[in-house]
Amino acid sequence: MGFATPSPVGLALSLAIKASEQAVALRAAINESRSVSPFGPSTNVTLDTIAELYDYFEHCMTAVTFSFQALEAYCNEVILYKAPEQYALKRKKNELLVHPTELERIASTDEKLAVVLPDLLGVETPRGGKLWRPYQELKDLRDSTIHIKSHDFSPGVRKPQELNISSLFVRLLQADVMSWPKASVALINYFDTDDVPRYWVDPVVKKLGIKPEKPKTTRSKQDRPSRGNRP
Secondary structure (H helix, E strand, O other): OOOOOOOHHHHHHHHHHHHHHHHHHHHHHOOEEEEEEOOEEEEEEOHHHHHHHHHHHHHHHHHHHHHHHHHHHHHHHHHHHHOOOOEEEEEOOEEEEEOHHHHHHHOOHHHHHHHHHHHHHOEOOOOOOOOHHHHHHHHHHHHHHHOOOHHHHOOOOOOHHHOOOOOHHHHHHHOOOOHHHHHHHHHHHHOOOOOOOOOOHHHHHHHHOOOOOOOOEOOOHHHOOOOOOOO
16 A cells, blocks of 8 residues: 655644644633632632543643654654764763664754754754743643653642642643644744755644744854765
8 A cells, every 4th residue: 555654743743733722622611610628719620511621631631742742753854864874972071973763762852952953954052042941841741741640640739838739730721732832833943954844834833823933053054964864
């Protein structure tokens, strides 16, 4: 069976955006009522909209996970197209010469976005810029979703000073859901390169209303690493 292979990045983003849009619609359908807790006045989700609440959480978890997966896939796609056969990966004071497939495996997503991609594409790192904090917030929620711990679903609040300890579900309920795919797309668009297929990027940027932020070039195009071997 033959077919045109889809973009893993595009598929992940499509899932994330659809899930975000569904979550936004569900959030509007969740009813709340005032109540009293041991710590004073509070708000409860009404029993008649518990189903909508749980559906909302499902879509949020999907949106967070696939927004981050889109970034991971994009980083690896750039490495596939741009990394040389032996890439010098810095580890503290040492350098490891690694094959692109090894680079994909051992470098963290933070490292790829902040160091590897800027190096391969000859642009400034986004770390420390205005795109980095939304990415960190996305990563934090994604980690809590994928590697969920007991405090993420049961923070065990016993004292008033512990009220600021929010479970994963409280954080999802208070979140700007559309900010997750936006954070992902904004970083992908930051690393604009003609060497990596991106026919789907511009329509998504327009759809999400993202104002493009382009990095400063750190070296000439001729000085950038040669394209890696595409399988």
